[in-house]
Amino acid sequence: MQLLKRAEWLALVRAENLQMKDEQSSASRSETFYSGALDRIRVSMIVLAVLTMLAAWVTYGWHMTVGFAVGGTVSYLNFYWLKRVVNGMADRITKTQRRESVWAVVLRFLLRYFLIGMIAYAIVLVSPASLYGLLAGLFLPVAAIACEAGYEVYIAVARGL
Amino acid sequence: MRTFSYIFMGLSAICFAMPALAQGPAAAETNWVAITSGFAMAIASAVCGLAQARATAAAAEGLARNPAARPGIQLALILGLALIESLALYTLVIIFAKVK
Known part of the structure; x- marks a missing residue:
């Protein structure tokens, strides 16, 4: 028993x-x-950029395509630098071994806007027809984040994660 | 910090003063779309800056209180900052579409 x-x-x-x-x-x-969300967003940005560039080439011609390519590149770099800036800030706050100076973090944050402004100004001067493509390209991260949100909802429903 | 705020206040006063001095006797038709676009961009930039500052401050506070939660906070901060920045871009696009 x-x-x-x-x-x-x-x-x-x-x-x-x-x-x-x-x-x-x-x-x-x-x-x-x-x-892995950030890596997926990065990949989504590249895939969306290629698909939209093909669509822009077929629909609007090469002016718009070049503008979109420049805008997409700028927004990709912007997103990458944003990630690095946030990493540097988090390193400083959590006091890990790899520490960057405050000025480096702040300068990098401001340099992003300066570079975007310079590239947009150059595009306006060189080819005003590409401006709308450039503006559309700057929204690439938003589209990639929306894709990631949709994917996460799907995975949460399908796999229960 | 106080010196900086005095400098910026002085610069903004100069910016308002210059067009007032430059006005001629026969005023041309006012381009209200351009004026309102300028104000819209200024308001959008200011609010986006404020929102980014608040998001960063909250994330920094959260990281300092609980460093173990770093991956989640960092991801949320990056996505939040990217989306807040895009709000200023929406305004810019509308301005480019309206002001020829």
Whole structure:
């Protein structure tokens, strides 16, 4: 009788352990999934840029395509530098070993706007027809973030992460 | 900091003063679209700057309180800043579409 009770208790403990392991693996899976969001956004930006450039080439001609390519490149660089600036700021706050000076972080943040302004000004001077393409290209990160949001909703519903 | 604010206040006063001095006796038709576009861009930039400052301050506070939550906070901050910046871009696009 005692042996039976002990076996039941052992089975119960084993089941609880399995459930805990399952919950832990589910949490780590979702953590891994959400930590890859920035990389997925980067890839989405590239894919969307190529597709939209092809569509712009067919529909509006090369002026608009060049403008969109420049705008897409600027927004990609802008997003990359934004990520680096936030990384530098987080390094400083959490006091990790790799520390950047405050001025470097601030200068890099301001330099982004300066570069965008310079490139937009150059485009306006060289080819005003490409301006709308440039403006459309600057919205590439928003489109990529929207794609990522849709993908995350799909994964959350389909896999329950 | 106070010196900077005095300098900026002085510069903005100069910016308002110059067009007033340059007005001639026979005023041409006022281009209200350009004027309102300028104000719209100024308001959008100011509000976006304020929003970015608040988001960054909240993220910095969160990181300082709980450094272990860094990946989540960092991701949210990057996405938030990118989306806030895009709001100023929307205004810019509308201005380019309206002001020829």
